[in-house]
Ligand SMILES: O=P(O)(O)OC[C@H]1O[C@H](OP(=O)(O)OP(=O)(O)O)[C@H](O)[C@@H]1O
C-alpha cells in the first residue's frame with residue numbers, strides 16, 4: 112500500500128477540527144502544523160538507528176542515534192509552507208528544497224514556476240509536504256523532479272487525499288509512500304476534494 116492513512120486518534124481529532132467551515136486562519140495554520148508534526152513522526156518510523164557509546168553522568172553508556180540520515184523537506188508552494196514548521200519540529204536538521212507548482216483551474220494540470228533543490232539528493236530522504244493530494248498531478252510532478260536529480264528515498268505527507276489521487280500516485284510512482292490524515296470520498300467537478308478542507312492554500316495564506 113503506497114498511501115497510508117494514519118489512524119492515530121490525535122490525527123483524526125485534529126483533522127476533524129480543520130473541516131469546520133468558519134475556521135479562522137490562525138486555527139487552520141495551527142492545526143496544519145500540528146497534524147504535519149504527527150505525520151512526520153509516522154513517516155520517519157523506519158529510520159535506521161545505530162548504537163554509539165557516550166559519556167553519561169554515570170559513566171560510559173550505549174545510546175541509539177539516527178544513522179547518517181540526510182533529509183530534505185520539500186514543501187510544494189504555496190500550501191506546503193503551512194506544514195513546514197511542524198515537520199521541522201521533528202527533523203530539525205533537515206535541509207529545505209522548494210518546488211513551486213500551481214494548478215491550472217481549467218485543466219487541473221500543475222504549472223511549474225519555481226524550484227530550488229539542495230545538493231546530494233542521491234544521498235537524501237525527501238519528505239514532500241503539501242496539504243492536498245487531489246488529482247496527484249502536483250505530487251507526481253514533484254516526485255519526477257526529485258527522481259531526475261537522483262533522489263531514491265521519496266516520501267510524501269499530505270493532510271487529505273482523494274481516492275483518485277491515491278490511485279494516480281500509486282500508478283505513477285509505486286515506490287513512493289504517502290502518509291495522509293484522511294482518504295476522503297471523491298473529487299468534485301472543479302477538482303476539489305469532498306468533503307476535504309476547501310482551498311488549503313487560501314486558508315493558510317488568508318487569501319480567501
Ligand atoms: O493533486 P492536485 O490535483 O495537483 O491538487 C493539489 C494541489 O493543489 C493545491 O495547490 P494550488 O495549485 O491551489 O496552489 P497553492 O498552494 O498556491 O494554493 C494543493 O496545495 C496541491 O499543491
Ligand SMILES: O=c1cc[nH]c(=O)[nH]1
Nearest residue numbers: 245303304309310311
Ligand atoms: O480540495 C482541494 C484540491 C486542491 N487544492 C486544494 O487546496 N483543495
Ligand SMILES: [Mg+2]
Nearest residue numbers: 310311312313
Ligand atoms: Mg490553492
